[in-house]
Every structure is written in C-alpha cells, then in structure tokens.
Amino acid sequence: MEGGLSFLIFFLIFASFYSLSSLGLNLQWGFTGLFNVGIVGFFAIGAYTSAILTGPPYADTLFGGFGLWFPLGFVGAMVTSGVAAFIVGFVTLRLREDFLAISTFGIAVSIQLVALNFESLTRGPNGMYSLPRPLAGYFDSSTLDNLLYLIMCLLIIAGVYWAFERMVRSPWGRVLRSIRDDEIAAAALGKNVFAVRLQSFVVGSAVMGLAGALYANFIGFISPLDFIPIFTFQVFVMLIVGGSGNNLGALLGGLVVWGLWSGSDQLIASILPPTIQTQAAAARIVLIGFVLAVMLLYRPEGILRERRIVSREARLPNRE
Amino acid sequence: MLSVVDLVKDFGGLHAVDGVSFEVGQGTITGLIGPNGAGKTTPFNMIAGAFSPTRGAIRFDGEDISSFPAHRTFRKGLVRTFQIPRPFGRLTVLENLMMVPPGQLGERFWNTWFRPAAVRAEERRLRDKAIDVLDFLNLTRLGEEEAGNLSGGQMKLLELGRALMSDPKMILLDEPGAGINPTLLGEIVERIAVLNDRGITFLIIEHNMDLVMTLCDPIIVMAGGKLLMQGSADQVQSDSRVLEAFLGGVVEEEGGVA
Numbered sequence: 001m002e003g004g005l006s007f008l009i010f011f012l013i014f015a016s017f018y019s020l021s022s023l024g025l026n027l028q029w030g031f032t033g034l035f036n037v038g039i040v041g042f043f044a045i046g047a048y049t050s051a052i053l054t055g056p057p058y059a060d061t062l063f064g065g066f067g068l069w070f071p072l073g074f075v076g077a078m079v080t081s082g083v084a085a086f087i088v089g090f091v092t093l094r095l096r097e098d099f100l101a102i103s104t105f106g107i108a109v110s111i112q113l114v115a116l117n118f119e120s121l122t123r124g125p126n127g128m129y130s131l132p133r134p135l136a137g138y139f140d141s142s143t144l145d146n147l148l149y150l151i152m153c154l155l156i157i158a159g160v161y162w163a164f165e166r167m168v169r170s171p172w173g174r175v176l177r178s179i180r181d182d183e184i185a186a187a188a189l190g191k192n193v194f195a196v197r198l199q200s201f202v203v204g205s206a207v208m209g210l211a212g213a214l215y216a217n218f219i220g221f222i223s224p225l226d227f228i229p230i231f232t233f234q235v236f237v238m239l240i241v242g243g244s245g246n247n248l249g250a251l252l253g254g255l256v257v258w259g260l261w262s263g264s265d266q267l268i269a270s271i272l273p274p275t276i277q278t279q280a281a282a283a284r285i286v287l288i289g290f291v292l293a294v295m296l297l298y299r300p301e302g303i304l305r306e307r308r309i310v311s312r313e314a315r316l317p318n319r320e
Numbered sequence: 321m322l323s324v325v326d327l328v329k330d331f332g333g334l335h336a337v338d339g340v341s342f343e344v345g346q347g348t349i350t351g352l353i354g355p356n357g358a359g360k361t362t363p364f365n366m367i368a369g370a371f372s373p374t375r376g377a378i379r380f381d382g383e384d385i386s387s388f389p390a391h392r393t394f395r396k397g398l399v400r401t402f403q404i405p406r407p408f409g410r411l412t413v414l415e416n417l418m419m420v421p422p423g424q425l426g427e428r429f430w431n432t433w434f435r436p437a438a439v440r441a442e443e444r445r446l447r448d449k450a451i452d453v454l455d456f457l458n459l460t461r462l463g464e465e466e467a468g469n470l471s472g473g474q475m476k477l478l479e480l481g482r483a484l485m486s487d488p489k490m491i492l493l494d495e496p497g498a499g500i501n502p503t504l505l506g507e508i509v510e511r512i513a514v515l516n517d518r519g520i521t522f523l524i525i526e527h528n529m530d531l532v533m534t535l536c537d538p539i540i541v542m543a544g545g546k547l548l549m550q551g552s553a554d555q556v557q558s559d560s561r562v563l564e565a566f567l568g569g570v571v572e573e574e575g576g577v578a
Contacts, residue, residue: 166433171426171443174419178408185406188368189482190394190422199429245410306410309464313443314414316451316463 006143016153017215019254022238024207026250032200033180038104039235041111044227046077046209047216051128062120070134074213081209082202089201115224127223169312237292243302321346327376336362338545349522351536359545360525368400369393397489405475409468416467417450420485453481473504490521497528
C-alpha cells in the first residue's frame with residue numbers, strides 16, 4: 001500500500017513537469033499558433049540554470065555552485081529561458097512561421113550540444129549531481145517528502161494556470177487568438193503582430209524553463225542525455241490530446257499521456273523477458289504516435305476543446 | 321483626404337501599377353473600377369500598408385504614409401476590408417469586433433493581473449460598443465456565434481463592422497458586393513450611405529456596376545495598371561474608352577484603342 005501511494009506521488013510529480021510544459025506550449029501553439037519544436041531546449045535551459053544557481057560547487061567548473069535558495073533558482077530559470085526565447089523570437093518571429101519551427105529545433109539541438117561540450121559550466125556528459133531537493137528532510141519518510149514536493153508543484157501549476165487564464169480571457173488573449181486565426185487581418189486591424197507574438201513566445205518558454213527547474217531540483221542530477229527531442233514530441237502530443245487552446249486540457253493531456261507512457265513502461269517490464277525489454281521500450285513511441293493519430297482522426301479538438309466564448313465579457317446581454 | 325501621386329508597383333518584371341495618381345476627397349464615396357487585372361487591388365494594398373510602393377507617394381490626412389506598415393496606417397484612421405473576407409474564425413462575432421479598438425488597456429497582459437477591474441470595465445464598454453455596431457448591421461443575433469460559421473455575406477458585414485469599431489476617418493472596401501445575394505447587397509449599400517452621412521469617407525473597389533453607379537461619385541477607372549479617367553457616373557458611362565476597356569480592348573496612351 002505504501003509502495004502504491006509512493007509510486008502514485010512519484011508519477012504525479014513527473015506528470016506535473018509535463019503538464020506545466022504543455023501549459024507553456026498551449027500559450028504558444030494553442031493560442032498564438034507558434035510552432036515551437038524546441039520545447040526541450042527551453043526546458044533544459046531552465047534545468048541547467050537552476051542547477052547552476054542552487055547546486056553545489058564542483059571542482060572542475062569555472063562558474064556556478066552558488067547554492068542559492070531554491071525559489072531563486074526557479075526564478076532564474078524562468079529568466080534565462082525567457083531571455084533565450086526573446087533572442088530566438090526576435091530574429092525569427094518576423095519571418096514566415098516555418099522559420100520558427102526550423103530555428104527552434106536547431107536551438108534545442110544546440111543547447112544540448114552546449115550542455116555536452118561546455119564542461120566548465122555544465123560538466124558535460126558527467127552531469128551535475130547533488131542538486132539540493134527543496135522541501136526535503138521535514139519528514140522521516142521519503143514518501144511524505146515527495147508529497148510535499150508534489151504539493152509545491154501543484155501550487156505552482158495552479159498559479160501559472162490562474163495567470164494564463166487571466167491572460168487568454170483578456171484583450172491580450174483575444175489578440176493572440178486573432179493572430180492565430182489570421183495574422184494579415186490582425187495587422188490590418190492595427191495590431192502589432194510581432195510584438196504580441198514575441199510576448200507569447202517568451203512567456204510560454206519561461207514556463208517551460210520553470211518546468212525544467214522543477215525537474216532538475218527534484219531528480220537532483222541532470223545530464224545532457226535527459227534533454228532529447230522525444231520530450232518535445234511528448235509535450236506536443238499531450239497538448240493535442242488534452243485540447244489545444246484550452247488550459248485545463250493542456251494540463252489534463254500531460255496527465256493522460258504521461259499515464260499512458262509510464263503505464264506502458266510498467267506493462268512492458270512485467271510481461272516481457274528482460275532480454276528484449278530495451279527494444280520493446282521503443283514500442284512506447286509507436287503507442288503514443290498511435291494515440292495521436294486516433295485523436296487527430298476522431299477528436300482533433302482534443303479531450304477538452306477551446307471554449308466558444310473565451311473573452312470574459314463577450315456575451316450578449318439578457319440571454320439567460 | 322487621400323492623395324496618391326505617381327504610384328508605381330513592380331512585381332519582378334510586371335508593372336502592376338504604373339504611375340497612377342488620384343485623389344479621394346473628404347466625405348466622398350469614391351469608386352475604383354476597371355476590368356480584371358487592371359491593378360485595382362494593388363494600390364489598395366499599398367494604401368493600407370500591406371506592402372510599400374516601388375515609387376510614388378501616398379498622403380493621408382496631410383501625412384506621407386507611403387512606407388507605413390498596416391498597423392500604423394490603421395491607427396491614422398484608415399481601415400480596409402478584404403476582397404475575400406478574413407474573419408477570425410474561432411473567435412465569436414462579438415470577439416471579432418471587440419478585438420479591434422487600438423490601445424486597449426488589457427492588451428498589455430500584466431494589466432490583466434494587476435488591474436483586473438479597469439480591464440473589466442473597459443471590456444464592458446467595448447462590448448456595448450460592439451453590440452451597437454451589430455445592431456446597426458442587423459447581426460446582433462449572431463453575436464455569440466463563431467465567425468467561421470457565418471455565410472459569405474454575413475462575413476462581409478462583419479468585415480464592415482470591424483472597420484467601424486475603430487471609428488475610422490476613411491474605409492477602403494474591396495468588393496463589398498462580390499458573391500452576395502441582392503437583398504443583402506441592398507442592405508450593405510444602404511449602410512454605406514448612412515455611414516457616409518455620418519462623415520466617413522469611402523474608397524470602394526467594385527465590379528457590381530449597379531452598386532458603383534448608385535453609390536459612388538466620383539468614379540476612378542483603371543486599366544492595364546494605369547489611370548484611364550475619373551468622373552461622375554454619367555461621364556464614366558458615356559466614355560468610349562471605358563467601354564472599350566471593359567469590352568476587352570487594349571488601351572493605348574491618350575485614349576486610342578487598338
């Protein structure tokens with residue numbers, strides 16, 4: 001029983017990293033139509049930033065090991081991933097949208113290469129270890145420690161969800177959605193398409209960076225191998241399954257798809273002989289692809305579709 | 321109000337607009353006609369700021385707007401509609417209208433966190449204004465409908481409505497009558513006349529001659545990227561060059577017809 005509960009908490013903590021990333025992507029893709037295929041890059045920047053700010057000093061790095069209080073690590077993660085998004089967005093968001101896809105993909109690969117090779121900052125393939133786990137050690141039981149961490153993750157998600165809901169249901173969100181639907185018409189109606197897109201891209205990426213920081217400080221160890229392109233694919237599937245253009249859907253998609261992903265992992269481990277388990281793990285990607293295809297065919301709007309009326313006050317009077 | 325001087329636009333080797341000059345006087349409904357391919361939409365796009373002219377000047381309300389991008393032209397009080405309507409399909413009709421007014425407090429996202437009451441009050445004002453516009457266009461019952469579900473004619477009305485939301489000085493209408501049933505067309509014509517009485521200047525590209533001849537004065541005629549003539553409905557209808565241009569002749573300099 002204790003084992004089951006502890007597994008559930010662990011599962012939900014991981015789901016919250018994905019759900020938070022999916023929420024960030026929803027602002028970019030779901031509401032603004034920005035095709036960011038470098039999610040893992042911003043996630044990695046956040047993870048490394050928090051590791052450098054909160055982690056211990058290492059003998060072989062030239063910079064870092066500040067051992068700061070963890071919220072500073074989280075804020076720093078949002079700042080650096082936001083700044084990275086600003087730079088990428090500033091040069092690409094004026095161009096046709098496919099350029100954003102190509103450049104974000106390139107950025108994600110470059111960031112992984114930097115993490116791998118810039119050893120005096122990131123320790124390269126050896127990774128950064130002994131990162132402090134926030135809120136640990138208040139209880140004797142690691143399950144309760146994890147529960148506390150989960151609660152913190154949920155509170156952060158709730159805060160971001162609240163902030164995002166306010167944003168998308170406001171005039172700002174209406175401009176985002178109009179750009180998504182027809183950017184030429186939005187420009188003809190006086191909207192500064194570039195500036196608003198850039199804002200959406202930066203805020204969404206900062207939230208991905210925050211998710212990366214939560215991940216790094218929970219696991220306590222990060223290396224470049226943690227930040228591979230499959231992560232980007234997973235988050236996109238989560239958003240599409242959950243409901244692109246619906247913040248609750250984005251969170252739900254993270255939970256559901258992560259459940260499928262780790263559930264199939266358990267299944268493979270329990271029914272297949274150890275000799276072929278590594279190969280069988282690849283079948284998970286096929287499974288997720290299958291779920292995506294079924295979803296796109298039969299319910300392209302996702303589990304929870306975009307609300308018909310998003311702007312809070314956009315209702316006709318006297319229509320009870 | 322609007323003056324275009326020696327406007328040129330080349331697309332590669334093609335002279336889409338080849339040295340066109342004309343004026344749109346304040347308070348007029350000026351028509352811009354010409355056979356297909358005459359180069360009517362291109363000056364429209366340049367005036368509205370969709371792209372810049374190769375050469376020439378565009379002045380609006382005393383200011384040179386030749387190189388203004390679309391959103392700056394809009395803020396000067398010059399709005400356009402599109403030949404093929406471009407509604408924001410997944411926004412409701414009401415949202416389509418409410419997004420228009422420039423400089424909304426709530427367009428800065430931090431205000432939605434820190435000044436929610438002010439944003440909400442502004443939103444209610446915008447909603448009431450949008451409902452007034454919908455009432456004027458007889459579209460109120462569709463206010464909560466997704467704009468992508470409207471008929472072609474309703475989308476045209478919605479485009480006009482979006483233009484009105486900005487309290488424009490001048491509206492550029494690109495074929496408001498195309499693909500619309502006669503009843504709705506009559507309604508659009510009548511609405512344009514009412515708006516003109518309220519002081520809005522119009523420049524209208526249109527193929528429907530009934531609409532042009534009843535509504536527009538003066539009428540500018542273009543052919544082959546050049547200005548052919550300008551005059552009242554009677555003058556245009558009795559001009560042999562115009563007839564030739566519409567019946568497929570090739571126009572030469574100074575009115576000779578090949």
